[in-house]
Amino acid sequence: MSRRVLITGGASGLGRALAEHHAAAGDRVLVADRDRPGLSTDDRPFWEVFGLFRLAVIAQQTYRHHHRQTRNPAFRNLWPAVHHLDHRCRTTIRRTRGG
Incomplete structure (x- = not known):
């Protein structure tokens, strides 16, 4: 493959x-x-996943409130965004693989 x-x-x-x-x-x-x-740049799904993954990594490194590694409430709502980005990446990968 x-x-x-x-x-x-x-x-x-x-x-x-x-x-x-x-x-x-x-x-x-x-x-x-x-x-x-x-x-x-002709492989749009690859670049979509690449960009989404980069955003997810940045957000994950920023949010520590969910894991109680920071008490700053500004980061409290970042973890759902990370999970959403992860879901989008996985969905795009599955769609392009035909499965």
Whole structure:
């Protein structure tokens, strides 16, 4: 089964070797590197999940109220947003896999 793989720092060195390895294995490889732009934007579901996941990680690192790691009430309502973003990611992944 072909996978989608995002490799950062893939223009040279270990990142490039990993990109070549995954490409040879039949995976769809997207390479991000500050020295070589050129990520394809034609795969909308991939980028949707990538963006949603980034937002979820930021929100998760911010909300600690739910786990009682902070008492700041400003963070109290972030945990439902994280779960919603997670749900959107999983739904998009399932939809694009046909399952």
